[in-house]
Amino acid sequence: MSFLPIRVLVVEDHPFKQLVATQAFQEAGCDSVLGVDDVSAALQLLDHTGAVDIVLCALKEEGMPGLATLELLGRSHRFKALIICSAIAPDLQDAIERMVGMLGVSVLGYVDVPVRAGSITPLLSRYLETTLSTKHAPQKARYRSVSQARLEQAIAGHELKAFFQPKFNLATGEVASLEVLARWQHPQYGVLGPAGFLPQVSQFGLMDELFFALLDQGLAFLQTAQTQGRVLSLAFNLDAQQLSNESLLAHLASALERYAIPASCLTFEITESGLLEVSPRVLETLIRLRMMGAGLSIDDFGIGYSSLERLCLLPFTEIKLDACFVRDLDRSRRNRAVISSTLALAQALDMAVVVEGIEHESQRQHLLNLGCLQGQGYLCARPMDATRTLSWLAIKLASHSTL
Numbered sequence: 023m024s025f026l027p028i029r030v031l032v033v034e035d036h037p038f039k040q041l042v043a044t045q046a047f048q049e050a051g052c053d054s055v056l057g058v059d060d061v062s063a064a065l066q067l068l069d070h071t072g073a074v075d076i077v078l079c080a081l082k083e084e085g086m087p088g089l090a091t092l093e094l095l096g097r098s099h100r101f102k103a104l105i106i107c108s109a110i111a112p113d114l115q116d117a118i119e120r121m122v123g124m125l126g127v128s129v130l131g132y133v134d135v136p137v138r139a140g141s142i143t144p145l146l147s148r149y150l151e152t153t154l155s156t157k158h159a160p161q162k163a164r165y166r167s168v169s170q171a172r173l174e175q176a177i178a179g180h181e182l183k184a185f186f187q188p189k190f191n192l193a194t195g196e197v198a199s200l201e202v203l204a205r206w207q208h209p210q211y212g213v214l215g216p217a218g219f220l221p222q223v224s225q226f227g228l229m230d231e232l233f234f235a236l237l238d239q240g241l242a243f244l245q246t247a248q249t250q251g252r253v254l255s256l257a258f259n260l261d262a263q264q265l266s267n268e269s270l271l272a273h274l275a276s277a278l279e280r281y282a283i284p285a286s287c288l289t290f291e292i293t294e295s296g297l298l299e300v301s302p303r304v305l306e307t308l309i310r311l312r313m314m315g316a317g318l319s320i321d322d323f324g325i326g327y328s329s330l331e332r333l334c335l336l337p338f339t340e341i342k343l344d345a346c347f348v349r350d351l352d353r354s355r356r357n358r359a360v361i362s363s364t365l366a367l368a369q370a371l372d373m374a375v376v377v378e379g380i381e382h383e384s385q386r387q388h389l390l391n392l393g394c395l396q397g398q399g400y401l402c403a404r405p406m407d408a409t410r411t412l413s414w415l416a417i418k419l420a421s422h423s424t425l
Contacts, residue, residue, distance in 0.1 A: 026146060029054040029074040031101065033064050033091065042136045043078055043107075049139040050146055061091040068100040076130065076149060077101045078137070081108035081118070092118070096125030103128050103149050105142065107135050116354060128152075168219060170226040176206060177231050182219075183207050184239035185405040189257070189376055189398045192386050197418065201257040201291070201398065202240045203405050204232060229261050234273055241281040243408045252415060257289040257319060265292070265307040275314070289317035291342060300336065312337045319376070324360060333371060341368050345379020345399070351388040358392060365393050 030047045032055065034040035040057045047055045056074070058064045068074065079091055095101070104127050106118070119129045130145040168176075176182050186200040206214040223232050240256045247254050264270060278285055290311060308318060319340035320332060324347060332338075343364055347357045361377065368375045380386055380399030389397060406414060 026051040026053065026150065028052045028076060028146060028149065030056070031064060031067070031074045031077045032057040033059075033061065033077060033079045033095070034107075035059045039080075039135060039137075046137045046139045046142060047078075050143050052146070061094050064095060065098055065100075068098060073100040073102075075101065076103045076105060076146075078105045078107065078133075078142075080135070081106050081110065089118075089121075092122055093125070096122050096127045099126065101127065103130050103152075105130050105145055106132050107137065108132055109134065116350065116356070168222055170222075170228070173219065173222060173226060173228055174231070177228065177235050180235070181207050181209070182232060182235060183407060184236045184243065185407055186240075186243065186256075186411040187398060187405040188403050189396060190402040192380075192390050192395055192397050195402070195418075197402070197415065198253070199255040199257060199289070200411070202236055202259070204236060205405070205407075224261070229264055230267055230270070233258065233260065233264065234277075237274070237277055239408065241277055241283050243411070244283050244287060245281050246408075247412065247415075250412070250416075252419075255287045255289065255317075257291050257317075259321070260290045260292050262292055262304065265304040266301065270307065271310055271314075284315060285311075286315040286317075289319050289340060291319040291321040293321045305336070308337055312339070323364070333367075333373075338373060340374040340376060343375060343377045345377075348377060348379045348381075348385050348389070348399075351385055358388070361389070361392050361394065 030052050032040055032043045032047070034043060034057065040059070044055050044057045054074075056067060056071070058067055064077070077095055079095065081089070081092070092104070092106075095104075104122060106129060108115075109132075110118075115129075115132060122129060130148055133141045133145075183205050185203045185205045187203060188197040189199045189201065190197050204216050204220065206216075206219055208214050223229055237258065240258065244254060244256060274285075278288075312318060317339040318337060319342050320336075320338045321342045322344045323341045325344045333341075341364060343361065347360050349357070351357055351361075365375055374396060375394060376396045376398055377389055377394055378398050380389070380397040380401045382401060385399075386397070386401060403414060
Protein backbone atom coordinates (compact mmCIF):
# COMPACT_ATOMS: atom_id res chain seq x y z
CA MET A 23 0.00 0.00 0.00
CA SER A 24 1.28 3.49 -0.87
CA PHE A 25 0.92 5.86 2.06
CA LEU A 26 -0.49 9.33 1.49
CA PRO A 27 1.06 12.31 3.27
CA ILE A 28 -2.32 13.31 4.67
CA ARG A 29 -3.23 13.81 8.34
CA VAL A 30 -6.89 13.18 9.13
CA LEU A 31 -9.04 13.86 12.17
CA VAL A 32 -12.34 11.99 12.54
CA VAL A 33 -14.93 13.68 14.79
CA GLU A 34 -17.65 11.14 15.65
CA ASP A 35 -19.37 10.51 19.00
CA HIS A 36 -20.43 6.95 18.15
CA PRO A 37 -17.45 4.67 19.01
CA PHE A 38 -18.11 2.05 16.34
CA LYS A 39 -18.75 4.59 13.58
CA GLN A 40 -15.58 6.42 14.60
CA LEU A 41 -13.61 3.18 14.41
CA VAL A 42 -15.00 2.30 10.97
CA ALA A 43 -14.26 5.77 9.60
CA THR A 44 -10.72 5.71 11.01
CA GLN A 45 -10.05 2.32 9.44
CA ALA A 46 -11.47 3.53 6.10
CA PHE A 47 -8.93 6.35 5.93
CA GLN A 48 -6.15 3.96 6.89
CA GLU A 49 -7.23 1.53 4.17
CA ALA A 50 -7.20 4.44 1.70
CA GLY A 51 -3.53 5.01 2.55
CA CYS A 52 -3.52 7.92 5.00
CA ASP A 53 -0.45 7.63 7.23
CA SER A 54 -1.93 9.52 10.21
CA VAL A 55 -5.56 9.20 11.31
CA LEU A 56 -6.87 10.46 14.65
CA GLY A 57 -10.31 10.08 16.21
CA VAL A 58 -12.18 12.10 18.84
CA ASP A 59 -15.71 12.14 20.27
CA ASP A 60 -16.67 15.80 19.98
CA VAL A 61 -15.58 19.28 18.98
CA SER A 62 -14.07 20.11 22.39
CA ALA A 63 -11.81 17.08 22.23
CA ALA A 64 -11.00 17.95 18.60
CA LEU A 65 -9.89 21.48 19.47
CA GLN A 66 -7.78 20.22 22.40
CA LEU A 67 -6.13 17.60 20.21
CA LEU A 68 -5.39 20.13 17.44
CA ASP A 69 -3.83 22.46 19.98
CA HIS A 70 -1.68 19.61 21.26
CA THR A 71 -0.64 17.85 18.04
CA GLY A 72 -0.86 20.68 15.53
CA ALA A 73 -2.92 21.15 12.39
CA VAL A 74 -4.25 18.33 10.22
CA ASP A 75 -5.07 18.26 6.52
CA ILE A 76 -8.64 16.94 6.58
CA VAL A 77 -11.40 16.71 9.17
CA LEU A 78 -14.28 14.26 8.76
CA CYS A 79 -17.34 15.38 10.67
CA ALA A 80 -20.91 14.09 10.86
CA LEU A 81 -23.75 16.54 10.29
CA LYS A 82 -26.79 15.24 12.14
CA GLU A 83 -30.26 15.59 10.68
CA GLU A 84 -31.32 18.00 13.41
CA GLY A 85 -28.65 20.33 12.07
CA MET A 86 -27.81 22.71 14.90
CA PRO A 87 -25.18 20.66 16.83
CA GLY A 88 -23.44 19.70 13.61
CA LEU A 89 -23.44 23.25 12.24
CA ALA A 90 -21.97 24.56 15.50
CA THR A 91 -19.25 21.92 15.25
CA LEU A 92 -18.42 22.95 11.68
CA GLU A 93 -18.23 26.60 12.67
CA LEU A 94 -16.07 26.03 15.75
CA LEU A 95 -13.69 23.76 13.84
CA GLY A 96 -13.49 26.20 10.93
CA ARG A 97 -12.67 29.12 13.20
CA SER A 98 -9.75 27.17 14.67
CA HIS A 99 -7.89 27.45 11.34
CA ARG A 100 -6.18 24.15 12.12
CA PHE A 101 -7.15 22.20 9.01
CA LYS A 102 -7.56 22.80 5.28
CA ALA A 103 -10.44 20.66 4.05
CA LEU A 104 -13.59 18.99 5.28
CA ILE A 105 -15.44 15.78 4.47
CA ILE A 106 -19.01 15.69 5.78
CA CYS A 107 -21.04 12.61 6.69
CA SER A 108 -24.57 13.60 5.77
CA ALA A 109 -27.49 12.97 3.45
CA ILE A 110 -28.85 16.53 3.51
CA ALA A 111 -30.49 18.15 0.48
CA PRO A 112 -28.27 19.61 -2.28
CA ASP A 113 -29.39 23.21 -1.69
CA LEU A 114 -28.36 22.92 1.96
CA GLN A 115 -25.04 21.41 0.88
CA ASP A 116 -24.39 24.51 -1.25
CA ALA A 117 -25.19 26.80 1.66
CA ILE A 118 -22.96 24.84 4.05
CA GLU A 119 -20.07 24.93 1.58
CA ARG A 120 -20.40 28.70 1.35
CA MET A 121 -20.54 29.00 5.14
CA VAL A 122 -17.35 27.03 5.78
CA GLY A 123 -15.74 28.62 2.74
CA MET A 124 -16.07 31.97 4.48
CA LEU A 125 -13.92 30.44 7.23
CA GLY A 126 -11.22 29.46 4.76
CA VAL A 127 -12.12 25.75 4.60
CA SER A 128 -13.02 23.82 1.45
CA VAL A 129 -15.54 20.98 1.41
CA LEU A 130 -14.13 17.98 -0.46
CA GLY A 131 -17.49 16.20 -0.53
CA TYR A 132 -20.16 14.24 1.30
CA VAL A 133 -20.14 10.56 2.25
CA ASP A 134 -22.64 8.15 3.73
CA VAL A 135 -22.39 6.23 6.98
CA PRO A 136 -20.66 3.85 7.42
CA VAL A 137 -17.67 5.49 5.79
CA ARG A 138 -15.95 3.31 3.20
CA ALA A 139 -12.46 3.59 1.75
CA GLY A 140 -13.94 3.53 -1.74
CA SER A 141 -16.05 6.63 -1.10
CA ILE A 142 -13.25 8.73 0.35
CA THR A 143 -10.47 7.76 -2.09
CA PRO A 144 -11.62 10.18 -4.85
CA LEU A 145 -11.95 12.94 -2.24
CA LEU A 146 -8.38 12.33 -1.09
CA SER A 147 -7.22 12.47 -4.72
CA ARG A 148 -9.00 15.79 -5.13
CA TYR A 149 -7.25 17.12 -2.05
CA LEU A 150 -3.84 16.00 -3.30
CA GLU A 151 -4.42 17.58 -6.71
CA THR A 152 -5.29 20.89 -5.10
CA THR A 153 -2.30 20.71 -2.77
CA LEU A 154 0.14 19.89 -5.55
CA SER A 155 -1.16 22.69 -7.76
CA THR A 156 -0.50 25.26 -5.01
CA LYS A 157 2.65 23.93 -3.38
CA HIS A 158 4.89 26.27 -5.38
CA ALA A 159 2.69 29.30 -4.62
CA PRO A 160 4.95 30.71 -1.86
CA GLN A 161 7.90 30.86 -4.26
CA LYS A 162 5.87 32.59 -6.98
CA ALA A 163 4.26 34.89 -4.44
CA ARG A 164 7.51 36.82 -4.11
CA TYR A 165 6.64 38.89 -7.15
CA ARG A 166 3.47 40.12 -5.44
CA SER A 167 5.46 42.81 -3.66
CA VAL A 168 6.47 44.22 -7.04
CA SER A 169 7.15 47.94 -7.16
CA GLN A 170 5.41 50.46 -9.40
CA ALA A 171 8.61 51.01 -11.36
CA ARG A 172 8.97 47.26 -12.00
CA LEU A 173 5.37 46.98 -13.19
CA GLU A 174 5.80 49.96 -15.49
CA GLN A 175 8.93 48.32 -16.88
CA ALA A 176 7.07 45.03 -17.39
CA ILE A 177 4.27 46.74 -19.32
CA ALA A 178 6.65 48.82 -21.46
CA GLY A 179 8.89 45.80 -22.05
CA HIS A 180 5.97 43.62 -23.27
CA GLU A 181 6.35 41.14 -20.39
CA LEU A 182 2.62 41.45 -19.70
CA LYS A 183 1.06 39.42 -22.47
CA ALA A 184 -2.39 38.92 -23.92
CA PHE A 185 -3.59 35.35 -23.51
CA PHE A 186 -6.77 34.15 -25.20
CA GLN A 187 -9.50 31.84 -23.92
CA PRO A 188 -12.17 30.74 -26.41
CA LYS A 189 -15.89 31.17 -26.03
CA PHE A 190 -17.46 28.20 -27.76
CA ASN A 191 -20.74 26.94 -29.13
CA LEU A 192 -21.88 24.24 -26.72
CA ALA A 193 -23.63 22.28 -29.46
CA THR A 194 -21.00 22.37 -32.22
CA GLY A 195 -17.77 23.30 -30.44
CA GLU A 196 -17.16 26.12 -32.92
CA VAL A 197 -15.23 29.17 -31.74
CA ALA A 198 -15.91 32.66 -33.02
CA SER A 199 -14.89 34.76 -30.02
CA LEU A 200 -12.16 34.78 -27.39
CA GLU A 201 -11.61 36.63 -24.13
CA VAL A 202 -8.34 38.50 -23.68
CA LEU A 203 -6.66 37.80 -20.33
CA ALA A 204 -3.48 39.23 -18.83
CA ARG A 205 -0.48 37.03 -18.02
CA TRP A 206 3.01 38.05 -16.93
CA GLN A 207 5.84 36.24 -18.69
CA HIS A 208 8.21 36.83 -15.81
CA PRO A 209 11.90 36.33 -16.64
CA GLN A 210 12.46 34.56 -13.32
CA TYR A 211 9.15 32.86 -12.41
CA GLY A 212 7.73 32.01 -15.83
CA VAL A 213 4.10 32.65 -16.78
CA LEU A 214 2.23 34.16 -13.83
CA GLY A 215 -1.52 34.53 -13.43
CA PRO A 216 -3.27 37.83 -12.72
CA ALA A 217 -4.13 37.23 -9.06
CA GLY A 218 -0.82 38.55 -7.79
CA PHE A 219 -0.04 41.49 -10.07
CA LEU A 220 -3.47 42.91 -10.99
CA PRO A 221 -4.12 44.35 -7.51
CA GLN A 222 -0.80 46.20 -7.75
CA VAL A 223 -1.60 47.35 -11.29
CA SER A 224 -4.83 48.85 -9.94
CA GLN A 225 -3.16 50.24 -6.82
CA PHE A 226 -0.52 52.08 -8.86
CA GLY A 227 -3.06 53.46 -11.34
CA LEU A 228 -1.74 51.43 -14.27
CA MET A 229 -4.96 49.77 -15.42
CA ASP A 230 -5.19 51.98 -18.50
CA GLU A 231 -1.58 51.29 -19.48
CA LEU A 232 -2.20 47.55 -19.14
CA PHE A 233 -5.44 47.74 -21.13
CA PHE A 234 -3.81 49.69 -23.97
CA ALA A 235 -0.98 47.13 -24.11
CA LEU A 236 -3.44 44.23 -24.25
CA LEU A 237 -5.54 46.08 -26.82
CA ASP A 238 -2.58 46.46 -29.18
CA GLN A 239 -1.67 42.78 -28.78
CA GLY A 240 -5.27 41.71 -29.25
CA LEU A 241 -5.78 43.79 -32.40
CA ALA A 242 -2.51 42.47 -33.83
CA PHE A 243 -3.81 38.96 -33.14
CA LEU A 244 -7.07 39.71 -34.99
CA GLN A 245 -5.12 41.16 -37.89
CA THR A 246 -3.02 38.00 -38.16
CA ALA A 247 -6.13 35.82 -37.89
CA GLN A 248 -7.76 37.77 -40.73
CA THR A 249 -4.78 37.15 -43.01
CA GLN A 250 -5.30 33.45 -42.30
CA GLY A 251 -8.96 33.66 -43.29
CA ARG A 252 -10.46 33.57 -39.80
CA VAL A 253 -13.15 36.00 -38.71
CA LEU A 254 -12.99 36.33 -34.93
CA SER A 255 -14.05 38.74 -32.22
CA LEU A 256 -12.38 39.56 -28.92
CA ALA A 257 -13.66 40.44 -25.46
CA PHE A 258 -11.63 42.78 -23.24
CA ASN A 259 -12.12 43.37 -19.53
CA LEU A 260 -12.60 46.96 -18.45
CA ASP A 261 -12.71 48.21 -14.90
CA ALA A 262 -15.72 50.47 -14.35
CA GLN A 263 -13.42 53.29 -13.24
CA GLN A 264 -11.66 53.20 -16.61
CA LEU A 265 -14.88 54.23 -18.29
CA SER A 266 -14.36 57.70 -16.80
CA ASN A 267 -11.03 58.12 -18.62
CA GLU A 268 -11.49 60.82 -21.27
CA SER A 269 -8.69 59.36 -23.42
CA LEU A 270 -10.17 55.85 -23.55
CA LEU A 271 -12.37 56.31 -26.62
CA ALA A 272 -9.78 58.33 -28.54
CA HIS A 273 -7.10 55.71 -27.91
CA LEU A 274 -9.49 52.93 -28.90
CA ALA A 275 -10.52 54.65 -32.14
CA SER A 276 -6.89 55.30 -33.04
CA ALA A 277 -5.91 51.68 -32.43
CA LEU A 278 -8.83 50.34 -34.47
CA GLU A 279 -7.88 52.58 -37.37
CA ARG A 280 -4.20 51.59 -37.13
CA TYR A 281 -4.99 47.88 -37.33
CA ALA A 282 -7.95 48.28 -39.72
CA ILE A 283 -10.23 46.37 -37.33
CA PRO A 284 -13.91 47.36 -36.97
CA ALA A 285 -15.24 48.03 -33.48
CA SER A 286 -17.90 45.39 -34.10
CA CYS A 287 -15.16 42.77 -33.55
CA LEU A 288 -14.82 43.86 -29.93
CA THR A 289 -16.86 43.33 -26.78
CA PHE A 290 -16.04 44.99 -23.48
CA GLU A 291 -16.78 43.06 -20.30
CA ILE A 292 -17.53 45.19 -17.26
CA THR A 293 -17.89 43.58 -13.86
CA GLU A 294 -21.35 44.10 -12.42
CA SER A 295 -20.10 44.86 -8.90
CA GLY A 296 -18.07 47.78 -10.27
CA LEU A 297 -21.23 49.54 -11.45
CA LEU A 298 -22.71 50.41 -8.08
CA GLU A 299 -22.85 54.07 -9.02
CA VAL A 300 -22.97 55.06 -12.67
CA SER A 301 -21.91 58.63 -13.37
CA PRO A 302 -23.00 60.56 -16.49
CA ARG A 303 -19.43 60.18 -17.81
CA VAL A 304 -19.53 56.39 -17.46
CA LEU A 305 -22.94 56.15 -19.12
CA GLU A 306 -21.78 58.38 -21.97
CA THR A 307 -18.74 56.14 -22.53
CA LEU A 308 -20.93 53.03 -22.62
CA ILE A 309 -23.26 54.67 -25.13
CA ARG A 310 -20.36 55.79 -27.33
CA LEU A 311 -18.86 52.30 -27.31
CA ARG A 312 -22.19 50.93 -28.50
CA MET A 313 -22.46 53.65 -31.15
CA MET A 314 -19.00 52.69 -32.41
CA GLY A 315 -20.33 49.17 -32.93
CA ALA A 316 -18.72 47.42 -29.95
CA GLY A 317 -20.61 45.01 -27.71
CA LEU A 318 -21.00 45.42 -23.95
CA SER A 319 -21.10 42.47 -21.56
CA ILE A 320 -22.10 42.57 -17.90
CA ASP A 321 -19.56 40.23 -16.32
CA ASP A 322 -19.95 38.01 -13.24
CA PHE A 323 -23.71 38.42 -13.56
CA GLY A 324 -25.68 37.24 -10.56
CA ILE A 325 -23.10 37.80 -7.85
CA GLY A 326 -22.90 41.60 -7.89
CA TYR A 327 -25.45 44.25 -6.98
CA SER A 328 -28.75 45.39 -8.49
CA SER A 329 -28.42 43.07 -11.49
CA LEU A 330 -31.86 43.71 -12.95
CA GLU A 331 -31.56 47.45 -12.47
CA ARG A 332 -28.25 47.48 -14.36
CA LEU A 333 -29.77 45.54 -17.24
CA CYS A 334 -32.58 48.08 -17.53
CA LEU A 335 -30.45 51.21 -17.24
CA LEU A 336 -27.29 50.36 -19.18
CA PRO A 337 -26.90 49.44 -22.87
CA PHE A 338 -25.53 45.92 -22.47
CA THR A 339 -25.70 43.39 -25.30
CA GLU A 340 -24.52 40.30 -23.40
CA ILE A 341 -24.88 38.66 -20.00
CA LYS A 342 -21.91 36.67 -18.74
CA LEU A 343 -23.19 34.32 -16.07
CA ASP A 344 -20.76 33.63 -13.25
CA ALA A 345 -19.14 30.20 -12.98
CA CYS A 346 -20.62 29.56 -9.52
CA PHE A 347 -23.96 28.69 -11.14
CA VAL A 348 -22.42 25.92 -13.26
CA ARG A 349 -21.16 23.86 -10.34
CA ASP A 350 -23.25 20.85 -9.31
CA LEU A 351 -25.82 21.29 -12.07
CA ASP A 352 -26.80 17.64 -11.73
CA ARG A 353 -27.95 18.12 -8.12
CA SER A 354 -28.59 21.85 -7.69
CA ARG A 355 -32.15 22.66 -8.71
CA ARG A 356 -31.55 26.28 -7.73
CA ASN A 357 -28.57 26.72 -10.02
CA ARG A 358 -30.54 25.24 -12.91
CA ALA A 359 -33.40 27.63 -12.15
CA VAL A 360 -31.06 30.64 -12.13
CA ILE A 361 -29.62 29.68 -15.51
CA SER A 362 -33.05 29.04 -17.04
CA SER A 363 -34.37 32.37 -15.72
CA THR A 364 -31.33 34.24 -17.01
CA LEU A 365 -31.72 32.70 -20.47
CA ALA A 366 -35.38 33.69 -20.58
CA LEU A 367 -34.61 37.22 -19.39
CA ALA A 368 -31.84 37.63 -21.96
CA GLN A 369 -34.10 36.44 -24.75
CA ALA A 370 -36.76 38.95 -23.75
CA LEU A 371 -34.14 41.73 -23.71
CA ASP A 372 -32.55 40.57 -26.99
CA MET A 373 -29.23 39.87 -25.29
CA ALA A 374 -26.74 37.02 -25.62
CA VAL A 375 -25.74 34.78 -22.71
CA VAL A 376 -22.29 33.28 -22.11
CA VAL A 377 -21.85 30.87 -19.20
CA GLU A 378 -18.43 30.77 -17.55
CA GLY A 379 -16.61 27.94 -15.80
CA ILE A 380 -17.59 24.94 -17.96
CA GLU A 381 -15.08 22.23 -17.08
CA HIS A 382 -16.89 18.92 -17.56
CA GLU A 383 -18.90 17.27 -20.30
CA SER A 384 -21.81 16.74 -17.92
CA GLN A 385 -22.04 20.51 -17.40
CA ARG A 386 -22.15 21.07 -21.17
CA GLN A 387 -24.97 18.57 -21.53
CA HIS A 388 -26.98 20.11 -18.69
CA LEU A 389 -26.56 23.60 -20.17
CA LEU A 390 -27.67 22.41 -23.60
CA ASN A 391 -30.74 20.83 -22.02
CA LEU A 392 -31.50 24.18 -20.38
CA GLY A 393 -31.21 25.95 -23.74
CA CYS A 394 -27.80 27.57 -23.35
CA LEU A 395 -25.60 27.69 -26.46
CA GLN A 396 -22.54 29.78 -25.58
CA GLY A 397 -19.96 28.99 -22.92
CA GLN A 398 -16.40 29.37 -21.79
CA GLY A 399 -14.15 27.17 -19.69
CA TYR A 400 -11.47 24.52 -19.49
CA LEU A 401 -13.68 21.95 -21.25
CA CYS A 402 -12.94 23.83 -24.46
CA ALA A 403 -9.49 25.28 -23.73
CA ARG A 404 -7.36 27.02 -21.17
CA PRO A 405 -5.99 30.51 -21.88
CA MET A 406 -3.18 30.43 -24.47
CA ASP A 407 -0.73 32.92 -25.90
CA ALA A 408 -1.28 34.30 -29.42
CA THR A 409 0.93 31.82 -31.26
CA ARG A 410 -0.53 28.79 -29.56
CA THR A 411 -4.07 30.08 -29.99
CA LEU A 412 -3.67 30.43 -33.75
CA SER A 413 -2.23 26.91 -33.96
CA TRP A 414 -5.05 25.57 -31.77
CA LEU A 415 -7.66 27.24 -33.98
CA ALA A 416 -6.05 25.78 -37.11
CA ILE A 417 -6.16 22.26 -35.67
CA LYS A 418 -9.76 22.73 -34.52
CA LEU A 419 -10.82 24.05 -37.93
CA ALA A 420 -9.13 21.11 -39.65
CA SER A 421 -10.87 18.61 -37.36
CA HIS A 422 -14.26 20.18 -38.12
CA SER A 423 -13.62 20.14 -41.87
CA THR A 424 -12.95 16.37 -41.80
CA LEU A 425 -16.20 15.55 -40.02
